[in-house]
Amino acid sequence: MAQTIDGRATLESVAREARVSRQTVSNALHRPQVLSPDTLVRVQRAIDALGYRPNRNAQSLRTGESRLIGLRVDPVPTLSGGVLDRFLHALAEGSREHGYQLLVFAPQSPDDELSGYRDLLTTMTVDAFVLTNTHQGDPRLGFLAERGTPVVSFGRPWGAEDDHHWVDVDGAAGTHQAVDHLVAQGHRRIAFLGWPTGSDVGDDRRAGWAAALRAHGLPAGPEATAAEALDLARAAALGLLTGSADRPTAVVCASDVLAVGVLHALHRLGLRAGADVAVTGFDDSPAASLSDPALSSVRQPLEQVAAEVVRVLGALLPRRPMPPPERPSGVLVEPTLVVRESSRARATEATDRPPAQHPTEENA
Amino acid sequence: MAQTIDGRATLESVAREARVSRQTVSNALHRPQVLSPDTLVRVQRAIDALGYRPNRNAQSLRTGESRLIGLRVDPVPTLSGGVLDRFLHALAEGSREHGYQLLVFAPQSPDDELSGYRDLLTTMTVDAFVLTNTHQGDPRLGFLAERGTPVVSFGRPWGAEDDHHWVDVDGAAGTHQAVDHLVAQGHRRIAFLGWPTGSDVGDDRRAGWAAALRAHGLPAGPEATAAEALDLARAAALGLLTGSADRPTAVVCASDVLAVGVLHALHRLGLRAGADVAVTGFDDSPAASLSDPALSSVRQPLEQVAAEVVRVLGALLPRRPMPPPERPSGVLVEPTLVVRESSRARATEATDRPPAQHPTEENA
DNA sequence: CGGGGTAGTTGGAAGGTTCCAATCGCTCAT
DNA sequence: ATGAGCGATTGGAACCTTCCAACTACCCCG
Missing domain, CATH: 1.10.260 (434 Repressor (Amino-terminal Domain))
Structure with missing residues (x-):
């Protein structure tokens, strides 16, 4: 003893x-x-x-593996409102199940973006990275691929030259769902409020809206863009709602902030959101359920994303039961529209049942 | 070479x-x-x-220190809306400056709360912990103190028997500030909407409101409580606003969710928030700047909290330049009220300048 | 000129684990 | 009876660092 x-x-x-x-x-x-x-x-x-x-340190020294996965957190919240919270927790939980732990780090020098990654690797602090917010030709991807570091990114390689392992949410499917839902409610003139062209994620969400309109045989509705700021969104929404003779009866938005901007614009015009004009957002941020009326929003299945990230990473990590895939693998997961008052016909009392194929807030 | x-x-x-x-x-x-x-x-x-x-693993093996700090993330977001994001980033940055890294973990078995902590310690994975969301007689505190593990908690020891190192935000000072601001705007009947009695944090915020009323020689205003849910908050607010003959002209709230509930109630009653009844929230969550009108809210200086946590922890860690303090040290930092339309007299256009001593959103 | 002190530098050992090659004790076929 | 083959177990070495005690010059003082 x-x-x-x-x-x-x-x-x-x-x-x-x-x-x-x-x-x-x-x-x-x-x-x-x-x-x-x-x-x-x-x-x-x-x-x-x-x-x-x-003793983990002795194991790591001997085997050359720290069994730590690095995740960088950004100074400015890039994953908006609570998204990071959910993702982080799911990721920590998932990696623990594989015997790994999650190391969170902040960038050290903004000028040399890569130094933090290099440091964690050469000191043998981490074995692998999870990247978020990658963009076309992201230098991190090349750098890490060169060293053979296992990497999975939350976000697709939008550029043709990037190829790596990734997991992403099908944004287009999300806006497509939103349109389906609105069409089922009887809407025909469905507008889109998105971000300025050029953002991969934003363009994807717009594409889903456009494709859904075509699929339903509807004419391309009016659209507008605004950067991710409430006042800009409101201004753009005012233009969208007053621009033409036949006002759209519904607006699909690329984010919750944009959607809230539409709600504000409707309020200013004396129109009732939900009853007169339906609105949907994207991300299901906490603000969505707090807006008045509550905002229907496309919810990203972050827990599922994290689980997939860990699964893909697990295949790359040295403890692998089977050899890692030769070709980069990509996983696309489906988001789900959460229906609230902002897109129900009789909004204020909500006595009607929501369409069965879409979850309501209660069972989401 | x-x-x-x-x-x-x-x-x-x-x-x-x-x-x-x-x-x-x-x-x-x-x-x-x-x-x-x-x-x-x-x-x-x-x-x-x-x-x-x-090689960090070789160093850790030899010295017996991993230079990793453990932080647990909860399954349900206890630090509401984006608060964790800010805190996490500031903590990661701060610990790196002391040569430490941040390890984020999720609880493994809900029944045995301590097993995760014990495991990280006995495998020598982490040297110290940062605790959040501690409560009176929290078993983690006793457990870790017993082992001599360096610990700093974000949150005061509310109970007399707990003594440990901590950093906290002075919630009472926050609501006090809110009252000061409202009094300066000419308000005299200032109500409070809080959480049900018994929550340390909630009682503290209420105390600040009550103390401020006394300080200004004002009678104790009406008050109500509701759990942290929008519909409950709205109902409680309706009671508060219609309960007596002389309606309060301002409501100080213990959280942003409660404050948004008040905004909804005002809307339902046909009253204008800001113009007819002023409202303040707490936390400055993303939802605060998105509400209509934008919500004044007490902002927690999380970056400062994280910096203090790291500083206190630094004194406890073995690398100390000076011996650690014998008596547990506590640090209380001041939050700041961010003034927006919900508490300005002429709300809709906001042409007036805010009082000088309170930052507006622009310079916050 | 010898001995004590000091600044600078050195090799051996230890920290706890896993990898590797070797050994031990059997059984089984020849 | 004997050696091949096999399952179970073992000790030595290595991973890379830091701690410790010792060593080498060298200077200074008596």
Whole structure:
């Protein structure tokens, strides 16, 4: 029962306790099948008695793997409102299940973007990275690929020259769903409020809206763009709602901030959101359920994204049960529209049942 | 110039390159003053030439310190809307400046709350913890104190029996500021909407409101409570606003969700927020600037909190330049009210200047 | 000129683990 | 009976660093 002097059990002390060699204890942990059954239980008992847990630093030194996954957090929240929270938790949970831990780091020098990554690698602090917010020709991707570092990014390689492992949310499918939902509610003139052209994510969300209109045989509705700021969104929405004779009866937006801008514009015009003009947002940020009326919004399945990221990463990491895929793999997951008052016909009392294929807030 | 075969420089390889012993290279890194100037530059040159960075795992094994700080993230966002984002980033940045990294973990078994902490300690994965969301008699505090683990919590020990190092935001000062601001706007009947009694944080925010009323010689205004949910908040607010003959002209709230509930209630009653009844929230969540009208809210200085947490932790960590304080130290930082339309007299156009002592959104 | 002190530098050992090659004790086929 | 073959177990070495004690010049003082 006696532990080491400083109270910490080691392989050696367990071995003594169980009357076996060091190596046998190590085998009991990593390859139990090679031990005879009775030796195994004897070692197990010693491990339990001493409360032994392997020293991770010694393992890492010997094996050359830290079993830590690096995730960079940005100074300005790029994943808006609570998105990072959810993603982070799901990622931490997922990696733990694979025996890995999550190391969160902040960029150290804004001028040399890569130095932080290089440092964590050469000091052998982390084995792999999860990247978010990658853009076309992102230098991090080339840098890490060159070193053979396992990397999975949350976000597609939009450029043709980038190829790497990724998981992403199908934004186009999200806006497509929004249009489907609006069409089912009887809407025919469905506008789009997006970000200025040139952002991959924004263009994708717009494409889903456009494709859905075509699929339903509807004419391309009016559209406008605004940067991610409330006042700009409101101004753009005012233009959209007053620009032509036949006002759109619904507006699909590329973000919750833009959608809230539309709500404000409607309020200013004396129109009722939901009843007169339906609105949908994107991201299902906390603000969506707090707006008046509550905002229908496309919710990203971040838990699922994180699980997929960990799964793909797991195949790349050295502990792999099977060889890693030769070709970069991509996973696209489907978001879900959460329907609230802003897109229901009779908005204020919401006595009607929502369409069955879309979850309501209660069961989302 | 030649590096090790696998491309990774070690102390040994640097020593060969510089024609000195291993130990001298180590000294060059940790105690440069003991080396003769010319040896130092020779070693430095070799380090640069080989791109040497010390292997953190070997260091950790030898010294018994991992230089990793553990932070648990909760499954449900307890730090609401974007608060975690800001705190996390500031914490990561701060710890890096002290040579530490941040390890984020998710609880593994909800039944045994402590197992995750014990595991990270016995495997020597982390040296210290930052706790959030501690409550009276939190078992984690006793457990970690018993092992002598350095701990700093974001949150005061509300109970008399808990004593540990902590950093917290002075919530009472925040609501006090809100009242000051409202009084300066001419308000006299200032109500409070808080959480049900019994939450330490909530009671503290209420106390600040009550104290401020006394300080201004105003009678205790009406108050109500509601749990952190929009519909409950709205209902409570309706009661507050229609309950008595002389309606309050301002409502101070314990959270942004509660404050948005008040805004909804006002809208339903046909009253104009800001113009007829002023409202303030707490946390300055993203939803605050998106509400209509934009919500004045008390902003927690999370960057400052994180910096203080790291500073206090720094004194406890083994690398200390001075011995750690014998008595647990506490730091209380002041939040700041961000004034927006919901608490300005002429709300809709906002042509007036805000009071000088409170920052507006632009300079916040 | 010898001995004590000091600044600078050095090699051995240890920290806890896993990898590798070797050994031991058996069984089975020859 | 003996050696090949196999399952189970073992000790030595290595991973890279820091700690420790010792060593080498060298200067200064008596």
